[in-house]
Amino acid sequence: MTTPPWQPLSAREAELPVDRTIHEGVPEHLEPGLRSWIRDSVVTESLVHRVVAALKLNTDVHSFENGRLPSSARELSRVPTSLLLDVVDCLLYLDIGEVAHHSYLVKHPNATSPLAAVLSKPAKFVDPVDALDALLGDAASAYQVRETDDVSHAGLERVVDVTVAESAAMAMHRAESSGRDDASFYLRSSWTKAYALHPDASGAYVDAVRAVEDVAIPLYASAVPRATLGTVIRELDHNGAAYSMVMLDNNGGPAKVDTVLSLMKLLWHGHRDRHPGGQTSAPITPEAAQAAVHIAVLLVQLLSTSAVTRNP
Incomplete structure (x- = not known):
């Protein structure tokens, strides 16, 4: 999903044309956000192992922190820049939104009860898929989140x-x-x-x-x-x-x-x-x-x- 391009205040006051540049790959202004998204959104260790298995990551081909394959969300977020989009795409394919929502319900079992929700006021669930889509849009990335349908899993697709x-x-x-x-x-x-x-x-x-x-x-x-x-x-x-x-x-x-x-x-x-x-x-x-x-x-x-x- 795309959003209208935003202009900084200085550009608006100078009446500059809207910058409609689309950025390929992982530009410098997007990289920190993607790494933070991976670190904050991957809530189970098993999901990390599934990404490693699905992408067939290999220490002989890629350089990883401490010379070993990622085994935690923090380590997964520090993969080489060349792997970032593949990791994000794979996490979407593995239904990271559903995994995060299940983990949220385990931690907040009363979240679905209106009365209990009012009394305990659990933290609101933030869907990592929506957060990622917003991040990509803000960065004017060439990619956006592809929503799931009856043909394919979610993943990244070109804007x-x-x-x-x-x-x-x-x-x-x-x-x-x-x-x-x-x-x-x-x-x-x-x-x-x-x-x-x-x-x-x-x-x-x-x-x-x-x-x-x-x-x-x-x-x-x-x-x-x-x-x-x-x-x-x-x-x-x-x-x-x-x-x-x-x-x-x-x-x-x-x-x-x-x-x-x-x-x-x-x-x-x-x-x-x-x-x-x-x-x-x-x-x-x-x-x-x-x-x-x-x-x-x-x-x-x-x-x-x-x-x-x-x-x-």
């Missing part, structure tokens, strides 16, 4: 323009409401893989194509066994005149499906690692994967709302 993120969420919801649950699932999965701390570009591209296939094949290739997006493209290529857009063209008539077809072709032909070993085969870059996700979002939204219709 995306709010309007763009809301458009993607709308496409996912629209796909679900039109009965295309798989399209919604693959869109979410594609988004998660494309914008993760360590992106899975190839996996994101595959899921983007799958999301479009789930809405397009039933509309344009339902009778074809083992149909793919390529099958849909051939149908619209050969029989494009049989379809039209709900929008009007410059002559006032129904617009052709050329734009939708072009987007499908771009997505399909850009999937260059689909058949390894070919002359034009190439790895999918993170930037290409992100572009594929947004093309898929637009296509799923259009096809889920019947923006392309068959002519009478």
Whole structure:
């Protein structure tokens, strides 16, 4: 979650433009906060051991305090700077918020009782996940907290323009409401893989194509066994005149499906690692994967709302 950028008083009084710089990695102004967050939020030793195990930390590869693996929250907070974001991402994956809340309830068993809460007045529970998200936003980090859903655990993801993120969420919801649950699932999965701390570009591209296939094949290739997006493209290529857009063209008539077809072709032909070993085969870059996700979002939204219709 992002918050509007804040300006220091001196900058506001000088009427300076808002600084919208996004900071990659762990900038100097963020590092102390991240280390304090780890130290204060990790409330069980077992969580430290799980982070060490999940990240497969090794004293032969990384330098740790006293030359040994972290075994406490304090030691975990002092890992090399290069590991900080991985540690934070892993803690989110391991549901640090739930662990902290459980620990809070153990220490304050009457916290959920209204009467007991009034009489004993236990310290208010502070969700470490919310605290982290606020810290990242204050520091203008390139990363934010990814909320959990039915596809993935929480973790860090790259900051995306709010309007763009809301458009993607709308496409996912629209796909679900039109009965295309798989399209919604693959869109979410594609988004998660494309914008993760360590992106899975190839996996994101595959899921983007799958999301479009789930809405397009039933509309344009339902009778074809083992149909793919390529099958849909051939149908619209050969029989494009049989379809039209709900929008009007410059002559006032129904617009052709050329734009939708072009987007499908771009997505399909850009999937260059689909058949390894070919002359034009190439790895999918993170930037290409992100572009594929947004093309898929637009296509799923259009096809889920019947923006392309068959002519009478």
